[in-house]
Amino acid sequence: MRRTIRHLSRIAALIAMAGLASAILVRHSPGALVDERELNQRLGADSLAALRAQKERNANLGAGFVAYLKGLAHGDLGYSDANNAPIGKLIADRAPETLRELGRGLGGGWLIGLALAIPIGRFGRAWVYDAAASASAGLLLSLPTALVAYLGVMAGAASGLVLAIVMAPRIFYFARNLLAQAYGAHHVEMARARGIRERSIFWAHVLPDAAPQLLALAASSVSMAIGAAIPIESICGSPGLGRLAWQAAMARDLPLLVNLTMLATLAATLAMMFSDALAGRETGRL
Numbered sequence: 001m002r003r004t005i006r007h008l009s010r011i012a013a014l015i016a017m018a019g020l021a022s023a024i025l026v027r028h029s030p031g032a033l034v035d036e037r038e039l040n041q042r043l044g045a046d047s048l049a050a051l052r053a054q055k056e057r058n059a060n061l062g063a064g065f066v067a068y069l070k071g072l073a074h075g076d077l078g079y080s081d082a083n084n085a086p087i088g089k090l091i092a093d094r095a096p097e098t099l100r101e102l103g104r105g106l107g108g109g110w111l112i113g114l115a116l117a118i119p120i121g122r123f124g125r126a127w128v129y130d131a132a133a134s135a136s137a138g139l140l141l142s143l144p145t146a147l148v149a150y151l152g153v154m155a156g157a158a159s160g161l162v163l164a165i166v167m168a169p170r171i172f173y174f175a176r177n178l179l180a181q182a183y184g185a186h187h188v189e190m191a192r193a194r195g196i197r198e199r200s201i202f203w204a205h206v207l208p209d210a211a212p213q214l215l216a217l218a219a220s221s222v223s224m225a226i227g228a229a230i231p232i233e234s235i236c237g238s239p240g241l242g243r244l245a246w247q248a249a250m251a252r253d254l255p256l257l258v259n260l261t262m263l264a265t266l267a268a269t270l271a272m273m274f275s276d277a278l279a280g281r282e283t284g285r286l
Helices: 002-027 047-059 063-075 087-122 127-142 145-155 161-185 186-193 198-236 241-250 252-286
Strands: none
Touching: 002 063, 002 161, 002 252, 087 127, 087 145, 087 161, 087 252, 127 161, 145 161, 145 198, 161 198, 186 198, 198 241, 198 252, 241 252
16 A cells, blocks of 8 residues: 555656646747737737736746636646647647557557567578668668658658657667577577477566566656657648647647647656556566
């Protein structure tokens, strides 16, 4: 029970720190206190004064963050002035699209990455294939995510496919080394010498050895995919949380940015905790 409470407290502290850091960065960014609505010539003096008073209230990060936490305790995530809508409704409307995109991107990235990495571990002397696969993955890694998204848009690719292409080389490089090390173990060579089929060797010997590290990689890939989804959704025009975060950053929408940052931190932290729990259980079995 104490361990659970300690983990939950750690998660809450990390989320709060991430939200506060996001608020500080946005508050001190260039043009943070500029409101484009003040350029509207139809606004009267009272309306301009109200806008400036609102900006002044938002400038006080300490009081604003405390007020946000109080509202959060009652299920109120705040209001987005840039989108003229409650933040809770914005997240609820955009989250399903991002979840579908993350599922397709991570699933496709892992499928491509493992499909390229397993033959390298199985055929250790296939240096030509290893060099070609590593060079292709290195080329993709050298390209910015925004450029890959732009090329995907020009080719008519969906945002989920673009995310899979972005994630595949990252997964490949880590999985390649892990599987090569697992295939080089002595018990694998002994199993192969006894005539056991390669499929059985992979499932019974190779995968269990690499499972803890692959689980950690799976959790890390979730964090990487969340970060990559922002430019991909923005360029591909996908109506998800990534595009919403980009629009909030461009509009200096502080309440919305804080909520999205805390949501991303929560997702990454839960993924890491889930990975650690599975890895510990797998290590205990071994």
